[in-house]
Amino acid sequence: MAYKFATKAIHAGQHADPSTGAVMTPIYQTSTYRQSSPGNHKGFEYSRGTNPTRKALEDCVAALENGQFGLAFASGMAATDCVLRLLQPGDEVVTGDDLYGGSYRIFTKVYEQYGIKFVFVNASDSEAVRRGITEKTKLIWIETPTNPTLKLADIEEIGKIAKQNNILYVVDNTFASPYLQNPLDLGADIVMHSATKYINGHSDVVMGALIMNSVELYKQLFFFYNAVGSTPGPQDSFLALRGIKTLHLRMQAHCANGRKVAEFLKNHPKIEKIYWPGFEDHPGHAIAKKQMKDFGGMISIVLKDADLQETFRIASRFKVFTLAESLGGVESLVNHPATMTHGSIPREIREKAGVVDNLLRLSVGIEDAEDLIEDLKEVLS
Numbered sequence: 569m570a571y572k573f574a575t576k577a578i579h580a581g582q583h584a585d586p587s588t589g590a591v592m593t594p595i596y597q598t599s600t601y602r603q604s605s606p607g608n609h610k611g612f613e614y615s616r617g618t619n620p621t622r623k624a625l626e627d628c629v630a631a632l633e634n635g636q637f638g639l640a641f642a643s644g645m646a647a648t649d650c651v652l653r654l655l656q657p658g659d660e661v662v663t664g665d666d667l668y669g670g671s672y673r674i675f676t677k678v679y680e681q682y683g684i685k686f687v688f689v690n691a692s693d694s695e696a697v698r699r700g701i702t703e704k705t706k707l708i709w710i711e712t713p714t715n716p717t718l719k720l721a722d723i724e725e726i727g728k729i730a731k732q733n734n735i736l737y738v739v740d741n742t743f744a745s746p747y748l749q750n751p752l753d754l755g756a757d758i759v760m761h762s763a764t765k766y767i768n769g770h771s772d773v774v775m776g777a778l779i780m781n782s783v784e785l786y787k788q789l790f791f792f793y794n795a796v797g798s799t800p801g802p803q804d805s806f807l808a809l810r811g812i813k814t815l816h817l818r819m820q821a822h823c824a825n826g827r828k829v830a831e832f833l834k835n836h837p838k839i840e841k842i843y844w845p846g847f848e849d850h851p852g853h854a855i856a857k858k859q860m861k862d863f864g865g866m867i868s869i870v871l872k873d874a875d876l877q878e879t880f881r882i883a884s885r886f887k888v889f890t891l892a893e894s895l896g897g898v899e900s901l902v903n904h905p906a907t908m909t910h911g912s913i914p915r916e917i918r919e920k921a922g923v924v925d926n927l928l929r930l931s932v933g934i935e936d937a938e939d940l941i942e943d944l945k946e947v948l949s
């Protein structure tokens with residue numbers, strides 16, 4: 569039966585524990601499982617490969633993305649790494665030129681050394697993605713909205729290009745969360761999440777996820793997941809599963825607060841530029857409207873006439889927002905991408921993507937919007 573999102577967020581993958589009736593999925597803090605005779609077990613052999621708490625989380629996340637299969641990882645980067653292991657030396661990947669810093673780093677610093685080539689294009693222009701394809705292209709990797717300048721890529725249009733060329737198509741859906749956008753429905757083969765962010769939502773777990781529909785793909789990815797052992801423990805799986813129960817409510821609050829904060833900042837004299845896809849003059853607004861349920865709580869701002877020193881001074885003065893890396897938790901965070909999340913990208917490439925020294929990224933939390941606006945008012949005064 570096809571339940572709606574909120575029902576899936578609370579129930580998918582979870583059943584009252586058969587041995588005790590416990591309503592909440594227990595933390596199965598075990599590495600191994602009794603077998604009644606060799607090979608005769610209840611579906612669980614060793615927790616690197618399978619664990620019941622993790623399995624409940626994987627089934628829940630898969631349901632939220634309208635996928636058949638989910639795999640949970642010890643981090644978003646471990647999930648990304650698992651996908652990249654499908655590639656062979658000589659293969660090429662077409663990807664966006666405005667990526668999460670860690671994705672850029674694993675592409676260029678880890679996988680390039682194994683002979684894989686990454687072609688960076690402006691993914692807001694689907695034709696630029698098409699032009700990046702050669703007969704060696706095996707993977708298209710898209711992030712939308714992007715981090716931190718919130719550029720939009722048309723998931724469905726790029727999906728058609730991937731299909732025409734028989735190329736595996738992955739969407740990093742971290743910024744939107746499964747509540748706002750479901751890439752598998754729009755033609756993606758794999759959805760990747762840093763579950764550290766909105767999915768867990770409480771800034772107390774680092775975790776990643778992959779969701780897919782193809783059983784062949786699931787088997788290939790499961791092989792690396794188990795062979796490499798980049799899987800999360802039961803405690804973290806439990807926390808993420810608990811966090812998910814309020815994903816829909818949190819996202820509604822993030823979006824409502826995001827809108828209020830963005831509107832306050834829009835015409836502020838200290839703001840030179842604001843990136844938020846909910847504004848009609850945002851270049852990706854039409855795409856966002858088409859493929860997202862709402863516009864999210866991520867906002868980036870360029871401060872007017874501020875050098876690095878002044879930007880640091882402003883970033884350090886917040887009282888409600890916390891200066892920290894990461895995003896997607898219930899608490900509001902401010903981040904300085906050029907030196908924090910995107911510090912691993914060379915300056916020239918970074919600045920071309922709009923990650924200038926006076927850019928700040930806000931992850932608008934679910935506190936009272938008036939307090940958030942008051943905090944910004946004071947910091948910018």
Ligand SMILES: *Cc1c(COP(=O)(O)O)cnc(C)c1O
Pocket residue numbers: 643644645646668670671711715740742743761762763764765774775776
């Ligand atoms: C944080 C993040 C990642 C990496 O995830 P981790 O859980 O930190 O390993 C990947 N993509 C995006 C868009 C992110 O924000």
